Amino acid sequence: MYxxxxxxxxxxxxCQRFSNNANPTFTxxxxLTAYLFCGAYQRYFSIKEIHTFTQEYLLSWFPKxxxxxxxxxxxxxxxxxxxxxVEHLITSFKPADCDTTTSIIDSMPIITCAGKNKTGKVAN
Structure with missing residues (x-):
């Protein structure tokens, strides 16, 4: 309901619709409910995983x-x-003692690729 x-x-x-499909069967x-439920409570973060989980386990909730x-x-x-x-949720559920002038950032970034192979392997 929220x-x-x-x-x-x-x-x-x-996200208004200005087309013939202004009232789709899957609202x-x-x-949003399926996306947020699977992400927050089931810990699925890719859209494919969310759709698959919804299709396999939540079809009674979302028949269309x-x-x-x-x-x-x-x-x-x-x-x-x-x-x-997200903006609404942050402002609605912000703790009373939260300092809005301080931010925390990650100072240790994850290295996504290493430079071990300096020469690329491509076709001749």
């Missing part, structure tokens, strides 16, 4: 779940709404 309330009050203005509220391609496309269209949802 996602539906926020969606109806403000998020719907960031934007369901899309679209295909992976449609799910991914619609989730990409919701990027602005998700941005405003």
């Amino acid at each position: 996602i539906c309330d926020i969606y109806e009050s403000s998020l719907k203005f960031y 934007d509220q369901e899309l 779940l679209p295909s992976y391609q449609t799910f991914n496309y619609r989730l990409n269209l919701m990027s602005e709404a998700i941005s405003h949802l």
Whole structure:
């Protein structure tokens, strides 16, 4: 209900549809709920894993779940709404003793590739 309330009050203005499919069978509220539930509680972070888990275990909750391609496309269209949802969640659930002038950053970045092989191997 929380996602539906926020969606109806403000998020719907960031992802309005101006097409013949303005009222899809799988709603934007369901899309956000499935995405956030699988990410926060089930610890799935890729869209493919979220869709697969929803399809296998949560189909009774979301009987009109679209295909992976449609799910991914619609989730990409919701990027602005998700941005405003996160902003709303941060301001709503910020602890009273939280200092807004201090930020914490990671000072030890993860090395994603090493320079062991200096010569590239490509076709002649």
